[in-house]
Amino acid sequence: MEQVSANKAFGGVQGVYRHASAETATDMSFSVYVPPHEEGAKLPVVWYLSGLTCTHANVTEKGEFRKACAELGLIFVAPDTSPRGEGVPDDPAGAYDFGLGAGFYVNATQAPFDRNYRMWSYVTEELPALITEHFPANMSRQSIMGHSMGGHGALTIGLRHPDRFKAVSAFAPIVAPGQVAWGEKALGGYLGDDRAAWRKHDAVALIEDGARVPELLVDQGAADQFLEQQLRPELLQAACDAAGIGLTLNMREGYDHSYYFISSFMTDHLRWHAARLGAE
């Protein structure tokens, strides 16, 4: 693992790192904020999964998470959203919603994507091992959040690892990719036409099929341009209601899909996570 940069911020260190990933067969970059802490301490870890077109850099620059992480003693990990580099296949038309920047947190089964697009295993296995090895992380105290496509990633990964993550939240998540255009394109392209295979990568379907967590927190901008066609939080609300999952769904009047929205509520989410991580 190579350190690309390290900048002191809010008393801790914001780092960017690169490593050769066995899962994606590419170099992968990610960022980690380590808050100020006592020598030898092991700190809880918050995972943040980013949305379409993003790298680690968007939330690292615009997420406004460091102040709260410093106060609450949280490590903040932000992976990339897809493999990248020469030879990595992209959307045939170069569209933003498939291929580079759009890995959708699945292990692709369809050629030519199956060789590199293994973001599920990368985020749930390979990168956690790297974090455990190189950072002062207490891996028995983890939580996960994400935005849009990364909200989809956080919800599906959280629902399938209820013992690993003490808290799961999302900003403007894609809650039911099997029922919206972004998701149908991505899951079809990476996993093939058999929709049964999609259900493990669809938060609403996972809940319908029996996945359970005690509670979820979702913030959603009411002026989000993708709200009605791609995000559809009402589907998550219905699934949670039927399953007895305590969903807090905050509809935020006037807010859009951008980091101006995310940063406005980031501290709320981090405090909610910290309370469940026992970090406060």
Place this chain on the structure above:
Amino acid sequence: MEQVSANKAFGGVQGVYRHASAETATDMSFSVYVPPHEEGAKLPVVWYLSGLTCTHANVTEKGEFRKACAELGLIFVAPDTSPRGEGVPDDPAGAYDFGLGAGFYVNATQAPFDRNYRMWSYVTEELPALITEHFPANMSRQSIMGHSMGGHGALTIGLRHPDRFKAVSAFAPIVAPGQVAWGEKALGGYLGDDRAAWRKHDAVALIEDGARVPELLVDQGAADQFLEQQLRPELLQAACDAAGIGLTLNMREGYDHSYYFISSFMTDHLRWHAARLGAE
């Protein structure tokens, strides 16, 4: 004036605007954050001047000022750092420290820069008139801050307008451009070889020549790569000591010149400004 974008953030609106500037004879862009406020209220205004290579966008995306501005009720205005566009002369070698992105907040007297590079008048006259006209601003309650070259701008503009600005602060400012390479190149290029003309654009020289404000706040990273050659806060300390100006100079161990440094101390500066603007 045209609105380029508007995003709700922390209950207020982060806008970006463009207008045809008479001073620079170009289109100019700037950003304004207006915090949540009561209908009809007039709010104090904090000016933020950016550093070399920046536009309004750097601080707007990375400055982490909106939460504090929302809590304190402050309008935050971020101008660009130079004229831009076709026909605007640049550094002959395309260097980052002169020409585009490097206006140094002066009115150039030297051809070919004198036509467009009128950032002093733009920031002190034309843009304030626009802010007065289009935003809920109480122009009797203004303060100014900046970073690096913009710290130079904030200090010189603040020292020359002690009645206009209730507070003046800076992050890692160029305090004595007449004594450092960045400043010698810029002031020589824009104002010519007569160093007497530079003294009105040099904070240390202005104080030596009698300019007075009651107090100044400066935060400076101790690990800033430009500290010893370009910034030299000890020169400002000596000038303030001799003049009886109360300088609070916070040397910040381990911090560099980046927005990771600025964002870490932005809230401190805004609270300091708010206390002097009567906004708390």
